Amino acid sequence: MHVRTLVRCFTAALAVTFALAGGQAAAAPAAPAAEDRTLAPRILTYDASAAAEFRAAVDRGAAIWNESVDAVELRPVAAGQRANIRILADNGWPRAYTSSLGNGTVYIGRQAVTQGYNTVRISSHELGHILGLPDRKPGPCSSLMSGSTAGVACTNPYPNAAEKAEVESDFGGAFARSAGAPRNVMTVG
Numbered sequence: 600m601h602v603r604t605l606v607r608c609f610t611a612a613l614a615v616t617f618a619l620a621g622g623q624a625a626a627a628p629a630a631p632a633a634e635d636r637t638l639a640p641r642i643l644t645y646d647a648s649a650a651a652e653f654r655a656a657v658d659r660g661a662a663i664w665n666e667s668v669d670a671v672e673l674r675p676v677a678a679g680q681r682a683n684i685r686i687l688a689d690n691g692w693p694r695a696y697t698s699s700l701g702n703g704t705v706y707i708g709r710q711a712v713t714q715g716y717n718t719v720r721i722s723s724h725e726l727g728h729i730l731g732l733p734d735r736k737p738g739p740c741s742s743l744m745s746g747s748t749a750g751v752a753c754t755n756p757y758p759n760a761a762e763k764a765e766v767e768s769d770f771g772g773a774f775a776r777s778a779g780a781p782r783n784v785m786t787v788g
């Protein structure tokens with residue numbers, strides 16, 4: 600009688616063990632799907648229809664970011680849709696208004712272009728602000744966010760390794776947490 604009870608307990612324990620193993624086996628196929636979601640780039644649309652003579656430079660700046668990072672992708676907005684990023688031309692100094700990470704308005708200011716600054720570097724730099732990067736001034740030409748402090752001779756439109764890593768991090772796992780936080784940052788230059 601006593602022995603039979605022990606056997607029954609052992610059998611129950613085995614059943615629990617199998618159920619756990621079954622549970623793990625069933626959960627395993629879900630892992631790659633979760634990974635795919637993490638690796639998929641965050642799509643941000645931009646509207647350069649009001650960027651006037653800087654439209655090609657803006658497209659190039661967006662393409663440079665797409666070449667440089669995996670976590671976010673900039674795409675021209677479809678007609679009639681509201682873009683995450685609006686890009687305009689005006690006569691002031693280039694600047695970016697960031698309403699939240701990945702959202703805002705960029706002005707490609709002719710004042711800097713008249714002084715001789717490179718339009719693709721300006722575009723890429725201002726998009727960098729929308730992607731969460733602050734100015735790093737003064738700084739070398741190898742830094743995109745050194746902006747105008749690298750001088751008019753600097754035409755480098757590419758983010759450096761640290762700048763790329765910062766954007767990857769902002770739009771990677773932390774995106775869901777940081778995206779909702781209001782920023783409302785205005786960055787001149």
Ligand SMILES: [Zn+2]
Pocket residue numbers: 724725728733734746786787788
């Ligand atoms: Zn700046």
